[in-house]
Amino acid sequence: MASLVVTVLAGVCFGLALAAPPGPMNAIIAEESVVRGWAAGFRAGLGAMVADVIFFALTLAGIAAVIDRVSGVRPALYLAGGCLMLYFAIGAINEARTATSFTDAGRAAASGFRKTFVLSLTNPYQIGFWLTVGVGLLEPGTLDVLAHAPAVGQALEGTLVVQTGSPALLVGFFGGVACWIVAYPAALVAAGRRVDAFAPAVAVLSAVVLVGFGLLFLVMGALRIV
DSSP: OHHHHHHHHHHHHHHHHHHSSSSHHHHHHHHHHHHHOHHHHHHHHHHHHHHHHHHHHHHHHTHHHHHHHSTTHHHHHHHHHHHHHHHHHHHHHHHHHHOOSOOSSSSOOOOHHHHHHHHHHTOHHHHHHHHHHHHHHHSSEEEETTTTSTTTHHHHTTSSEEEETOHHHHHHHHHHHHHHHHHHHHHHHHHHHHOTTHHHHHHHHHHHHHHHHHHHHHHHHHHHHO
């Protein structure tokens, strides 16, 4: 029972490690949350999560690895993802101009789900995660998490052993992602209700992040073609 709990908690940590770092997905979630409210932010997070479910199924079927070996796919993904990020950045800039304060009503229905879903499907980093860490999570076996820690690895060997390839690990993983897409928009909404200037500021920051990652992806795609 203890081993099962440890495996689930490890899965939650893996899920949060994928979902939480700053990047284009969280920029879109932030923009949707502070401009349109928690539900819109949650839908945006759900779009990225659904893409992860698709990548999970493709990895399980072994298709993702085949796609990764096809010449030209990676550069095309970088270029497509870069163009999408720059396009979404324009929308974020427009939001920054019109969002004078936080509101969760009175605006058109958000397309955050579609934005993050399409962007996730063209995100080489997300695909790379499932081709590396994702494969490791799916293959049956054990993972001694602390055994390779610097200096203290030998002393901690066997302390935290996770069962890979188990349903408990996968449930924990997607549970961790779900926790993030619920809590992150809620935290932003709570802050936005207290500070009227929060919404346009977050929209501007989202646009900056999207432009930065968009240009980076375009450069990386061009370099891979050359």
